[in-house]
Amino acid sequence: MSKADIGLIGLGVMGANLALNIAEKGFRVAVYNRTTARTRGFVEEAGALAGNIVACETLEALADAIAHPRPIILMVQAGKAVDEQIEALKPLLGAEDIIIDAGNANFRDTRRRMAALEESGPHFIGMGVSGGEEGARHGPSIMVGGKEVAYRRIEPILQAIAARYEGEPCQAWLGPDGAGHFVKTIHNGIEYADMQMIAEIYGILRDGHGLSAHEIAPIFAEWNGGRLNSYLVEITAAVLSADDPETGKPMVDVILDRAGQKGTGRWSAIEAQTLGVPATAIEAAVAARSLSAMKAEREAAERRFGVPAPAAGPAGKEALAILEQALLAGKIVAYAQGFSVMAAASREFGWNLPLGTVARIWRAGCIIRSQFLGEIAAAFDEAPQMENLLSTPAFAPVIETAHPHLRRVVARSAEGGLPVPALSAALAHFDTFRRARGTANLIQAQRDFFGAHGFERVDREGSHHGAWGQAG
Numbered sequence: 001m002s003k004a005d006i007g008l009i010g011l012g013v014m015g016a017n018l019a020l021n022i023a024e025k026g027f028r029v030a031v032y033n034r035t036t037a038r039t040r041g042f043v044e045e046a047g048a049l050a051g052n053i054v055a056c057e058t059l060e061a062l063a064d065a066i067a068h069p070r071p072i073i074l075m076v077q078a079g080k081a082v083d084e085q086i087e088a089l090k091p092l093l094g095a096e097d098i099i100i101d102a103g104n105a106n107f108r109d110t111r112r113r114m115a116a117l118e119e120s121g122p123h124f125i126g127m128g129v130s131g132g133e134e135g136a137r138h139g140p141s142i143m144v145g146g147k148e149v150a151y152r153r154i155e156p157i158l159q160a161i162a163a164r165y166e167g168e169p170c171q172a173w174l175g176p177d178g179a180g181h182f183v184k185t186i187h188n189g190i191e192y193a194d195m196q197m198i199a200e201i202y203g204i205l206r207d208g209h210g211l212s213a214h215e216i217a218p219i220f221a222e223w224n225g226g227r228l229n230s231y232l233v234e235i236t237a238a239v240l241s242a243d244d245p246e247t248g249k250p251m252v253d254v255i256l257d258r259a260g261q262k263g264t265g266r267w268s269a270i271e272a273q274t275l276g277v278p279a280t281a282i283e284a285a286v287a288a289r290s291l292s293a294m295k296a297e298r299e300a301a302e303r304r305f306g307v308p309a310p311a312a313g314p315a316g317k318e319a320l321a322i323l324e325q326a327l328l329a330g331k332i333v334a335y336a337q338g339f340s341v342m343a344a345a346s347r348e349f350g351w352n353l354p355l356g357t358v359a360r361i362w363r364a365g366c367i368i369r370s371q372f373l374g375e376i377a378a379a380f381d382e383a384p385q386m387e388n389l390l391s392t393p394a395f396a397p398v399i400e401t402a403h404p405h406l407r408r409v410v411a412r413s414a415e416g417g418l419p420v421p422a423l424s425a426a427l428a429h430f431d432t433f434r435r436a437r438g439t440a441n442l443i444q445a446q447r448d449f450f451g452a453h454g455f456e457r458v459d460r461e462g463s464h465h466g467a468w469g470q471a472g
């Protein structure tokens, strides 16, 4: 029997679907899963694709089944499991083989793993994969980091399995070491902000305007036909239309308002802070998930403080148009922040990240895919070195038109006691960003007063101290 073109470890949601995708594209894939029953079940259910699948019950069998040099994808739980699999594979592989971690790894772990394998091999690639179950099966967006020479060897397979946007595969080598996993992390940070802002608008429609899930669904469906066209808005409409078969109630009404998080949103916020780049919309979205988890405390707080009754009046055409524009403005700020974080990381780690390519490979396959990303890609084509979307000829006029609506929505929500943390953060970012003279002069004065930190003056170069002792 001919050898497999590639190996894959971990037949969970993502791994199983990715393996089927690989097999369907005509490559032979050798698969292994820690729990053998899963491997057997996977092959049984693979149907006609089973002919391209080599089921292995040990890692030794997997290593033997693949043609040299052997690329092996890890699609296991992020963290300890990845380290364990690398340790187990090391004695079985040679310097020219390639381990590809396709899970959602922290890019700092990827850097550590790559550095550890640098001398002895095998090659190590950190590869972000986005698109969930469907994407893995029919075409994800793939963000690769590591040695380019190793990437080139697996490029034909990645080209074949990736999503396509107007025929162009949504996969690319983005830079050395942790570049791929960093970009995937920021993709997810933006995903958090996008989802949170959509949820905030849903909250305004539900708790401010008193609309039911079924009344809100067509609003998102309509927006999906306009500037907000995106996978997340599309699925929001679908989710809001769905009913619970057990109770007959809208599905969202029987789902607990407590969202989990696996780490990528938090890592985005942490890395933004570490790089000194404001990513407040992403941070607000991460914090909102943490607050969502504090269900018992929130219930106690509602008993103590109460919540205002819906007071926003009917959701007429004008009110909906304002909400649509507000969501667009918030979204632009969140994406601008995410891309600025990537630009800063690129400088910090010497990655030379092709940000236009990042936008291009996010146009299809991934969770944040949207027409908007095509506009971002075009903005980078016009100005490849630009670091802030808010200042680009493509986006400046859009935010100029949309921000007054964001302001109205945030102000009315504040008055009505409706929480809009990510939209508020986006507005505050815009207002701070567009004001040439801010208030940090006072911060500098305070720092110099209490800690002799010095300050710069508006009228002279150099570091100065205030005569605070003589003050008042």
Ligand SMILES: NC(=O)C1=CN([C@@H]2O[C@H](COP(=O)(O)OP(=O)(O)OC[C@H]3O[C@@H](n4cnc5c(N)ncnc54)[C@H](OP(=O)(O)O)[C@@H]3O)[C@@H](O)[C@H]2O)C=CC1
Residues within 6 Å of the ligand: 009, 010, 011, 012, 013, 014, 015, 033, 034, 035, 038, 075, 076, 077, 078, 080, 081, 084, 085, 102, 103, 104, 105, 129, 130, 131, 132, 133, 262
């Ligand atoms: N689900 C999604 O939408 C997406 C997930 N990801 C990332 O992909 C990776 C896999 O996620 P997903 O497929 O959803 O996860 P699942 O929980 O569906 O599957 C996890 C897989 O990891 C294996 N595994 C867990 N622990 C170990 C271990 N210690 N040693 C060996 N194998 C282990 C499991 O094997 P066993 O059967 O033996 O338990 C299983 O095959 C994660 O990093 C996730 O963050 C990325 C993009 C989207």
Ligand SMILES: O=C(CO)[C@H](O)[C@H](O)COP(=O)(O)O
Residues within 6 Å of the ligand: 104, 130, 131, 132, 188, 191, 260, 261, 262, 263, 264, 265, 367
């Ligand atoms: O990577 C993904 C999508 O792009 C995964 O679905 C990830 O699990 C999403 O993050 P979280 O679980 O924290 O919401």
